[in-house]
Amino acid sequence: MPTRTFRLQATNPETVAEYAALMERGVEFPALxxxxxxxxxxxxxxxxxxxxxxxxxxxIEELPxxxxxxxxxxxxxxxxxxxx
Numbered sequence: 914m915p916t917r918t919f920r921l922q923a924t925n926p927e928t929v930a931e932y933a934a935l936m937e938r939g940v941e942f943p944a945l946x947x948x949x950x951x952x953x954x955x956x957x958x959x960x961x962x963x964x965x966x967x968x969x970x971x972x973i974e975e976l977p978x979x980x981x982x983x984x985x986x987x988x989x990x991x992x993x994x995x996x997x
Contacts, residue, residue: 924966932967944977955982 936942946960958965961976968976 922925928963929966929970931951932963933970936967936971936973942976944979947978947980949980949982 932942942964944961945958945965947956948959949955950957966974
């Protein structure tokens with residue numbers, strides 16, 4: 914399974930804490946949504962910022978991710994994986 918790294922953006926701390934507590938109790942959440950953008954296929958998180966921040970807080974190491982292709986104009990500039 915590939916490893917992805919994203920920069921965390923501003924999230925609502927109360928929502929993150931609530932999700933983290935649920936995750937620690939074993940509640941399953943929907944997969945994060947990642948889009949591959951541009952010729953280099955840069956991965957951008959387009960859905961799941963609060964879920965990702967909550968997983969970090971709860972020390973959860975793996976999350977399901979749905980990956981799709983997107984045109985650069987249609988993808989919000991949220992979180993981008995570091996370029997290598």
